[in-house]
Amino acid sequence: MESRPAVLRRRERTRFSSATDDEVGGFQRDSRERSEQLDTVAGLYVCEMITSRGLVERDRKTLSMLQFDPGERVRSVQLYGVDPAIMAQATEILCNEYGVDHVDLNFGCPVPKVTRKGGGAALPYKRDRLRMILIATVEAAARYGVPITIKTRVGIDHDHQTFLDAGRIAEESGCAAIALHGRTAQQAYAGQADWEAIAALKAHVSIPVLGNGDIWEAADALRMISQTGVDGVVIGRGCLGRPWLFRDLADAFAGRETYTLPSLGEVAGMVRRHAELLVALSDELHGLSDLRKHMAWYFKGFPVGGELRHRLGMVSSLTELDDLLAQLDPDIGFPVSELGSPRGRQGAPRAKVALPDGWLADASGRDLDLAAAELGISGG
Secondary structure, three states: OOOOOOOOOOOOOEEEOOOOOOOOHHHHHHHHHHHHHHOOOOOEEOOOEEEHHHHHOOOHHHHHHOOOOOOOOOOEEEEEOOOHHHHHHHHHHHHHHOOOOEEEEEEOOOOHHHHOOOOHHHHHHOHHHHHHHHHHHHHHHHOOOOOEEEEEEOEEEOOEEOHHHHHHHHHHHOOOEEEEEOOOOOOOOOOOOOHHHHHHHHHHOOOOEEEEOOOOOHHHHHHHHHHHOOOEEEEOHHHOOOOOHHHHHHHHHOOOOOOOOOOHHHHHHHHHHHHHHHHHHOOHHHHHHHHHHHHHHHOOOOOOOHHHHHHHOOOOOHHHHHHHHOOOOOOOOOOHHHOOOOOOOOOOOOOOOOOOOOHHHOOOOOOOOOHHHOOOOOOO
16 A cells, blocks of 8 residues: 555644635645745645545546645545445545545535535434445545544534534544634624634534634734634635735744735735746636636735726736736735734524424434435535
8 A cells, every 4th residue: 555644643734725716726826835935835726525425426527626736745635425335435536546645524514505414514403314424435544544624614603513512523423624614503603713612622522623613814813823722723714815924824833923925016916926837737718717717816905906806806817917917016014903803704603503303303314315415416
């Protein structure tokens, strides 16, 4: 059997999490490149969410998302599913055919179309079902020496918290670590993350715990570790438009005081590099189309101007991108007022989490038919 690198060690402190579909391959590599300027990889970078059924059924889009850069030293995939057998099959494919070194299971998605069918953040309420999935997946990966981790939330809502049980089940099932987003499914991305819950989980289990939620700057990560005792942090929305965050994190954990404040010209250079990487992954049309959603994040707080900002968000070619970036004043400094401010989706808490009828009636779910929750297409 091929030996594989140990991808989860207590000394590793940063980790890229693809908790949403906002982080794509080009951004992932750009972030890695900036962290590698330190001559080391700053953390573990996880790809976009891959659905187990899409992988097992060889869905074209799903397979196209399983791309790994030649310089990617550790291949890490985030997997979604609700059926133990299908999750095990998908894990076998990832390990055997794609040489994946780490699989992270997503039980944190709060999107109504997912929870309404019993998937995502709704599934951990069904403790027996969660255990079945974890045991089947861990056993499939164990044949290749690949660690399995899970990411989950505090619970469905304040009255239906599941994170402590999920941690216990993950540990008993052989998972290598658990990551906790300190919000419930009802909160989605609103309000503040509950770091006390993260600390409680750390005290509850002996496997490594990774904390997620409201880490916007490297100092936030240090504060989370100090307050909760977690073994590492998961970065999601905090890196949007800020690939240098991982370099700052690596410096912070190494005791180096670094605060990257790129000028507008330097940010423009990052956008151009991001575009090149996206085009290399697909083609110019699709690559630039994918880049558009990142523009608001990259230029957040900079005095770019409404018209130019709009045109950047509609860019369709590298030539057009170059023309637009040339119109920016490269000497404008970083808007320090943006430091520590939330990025990405936020919104308001939901009045009620969408769940299948009778979902809260029992906490087992062993014999439930959740075929409708088995998404066939990846991308979260």
